[in-house]
Amino acid sequence: MNIAHATGPVVVGIDGSKAALDAVRFAVHEARGRRTSLRLVHVIQPHLQRETEYGAPDVDGDYARTVLDQAAIVAKIGDPTVIVEAIVLQGNPEEVMRSEAASACLTVLGTTAESSLAAWVLGSMVHTMIESAAHPVAVVRTFDAERSGAVVAALGDAKVSATDVVVAQAFQEAAMREASVLAVHTQAISSILASAISGPVDHLHPESAMEVRLEPFGVDYPSVRVASVYAEADSGSELVAVSETAQLMVVGHERDRVPGRTLTAVLRHAHCPVLVVPHA
Incomplete structure (x- = not known):
């Protein structure tokens, strides 16, 4: 992929x-x-x-x-x-x-x-x-050529997407740097509560959904190590914290729309370069 x-x-x-x-x-x-x-x-x-x-x-x-x-x-x-x-x-x-x-x-x-x-x-x-x-x-905002942390893929919902440009870009960037990928899946409190009450979306546990989402890219980039974590979606503070050790953060943004609160917070406060990937 x-x-x-x-x-x-x-x-x-x-x-x-x-x-x-x-x-x-x-x-x-x-x-x-x-x-x-x-x-x-x-x-x-x-x-x-x-x-x-x-x-x-x-x-x-x-x-x-x-x-x-x-x-x-x-x-x-x-x-x-x-x-x-x-x-x-x-x-x-x-x-x-x-x-x-x-x-x-x-x-x-x-x-x-x-x-x-x-x-x-x-x-x-x-x-x-x-x-x-x-x-x-x-x-x-700042760049340290010696930093050797992961390339972070900042992800929203865990729906499986065969054309996930954020994940694809993160894997390519990691391959270029001989780095690993850290997929950070953020969920709003309301989404977490809804999942707990009604059961996981598509009958997959969140961990399984994330693995399904990442698996095709791992096949294409066998040398890139992958880890994934879940975080509460707020105003971007979780992603900013992760950026302290990352060498790059990859985020998606829908074209022709004003950046939202989370993306704006990341752009203003991230401790590593932020790569914004447009999508329809």
Whole structure:
């Protein structure tokens, strides 16, 4: 039950922040695993551009080249074999990044909580990309290349699905990293009580349903070790706690919908990069 990676480069939004450089470090690993190139993008809004007539300094252009050069150096240190392209584009940042994401196999964004203004600006970009992107979007608050924890698959209900893109993506990511998969099945209190009263859905105990859900992917990736746990679904605190030792968390999100409370909490507080996989 392999899923094929989309073609195209790994695209990273570069704004000069520390979070963007962590995003580059993460993106290098993703580009290498996907055997594709890395595209570093800095966007200049048209109304912020300076005229260069009569020797006036091109402040925005100089800044763009500076931050892109810095990001390219970080990428080369991460893996000199990955092809890196750095480009300055003009337009509304969210619109430009949406356009870039359309031809990318993965879009990577850094996000920060260093200041309320920075968090608001980056949060708006992150939510826009997650709502509209047809391909996965990785959100990086922090990245530790030396962390060797599991790839977490954050799952909702335990219904068996032959096209579970979250599980499939988690297994591929784990195979790329030679890591294990930890499937975290979250259930609301109401769901747990309903199951206890009426019996398990589809006449399967939760543990059995989870095993059925994971089994086809385990066959495709025999070298990937798998474990599963159950947690109470709340505002994402259980997933945030699990992220403290994980090297990546994979979550699903229905396209054209605003991220819910749990996903928003994970994006804001996770201790590892979060890979959001779109589905219909």
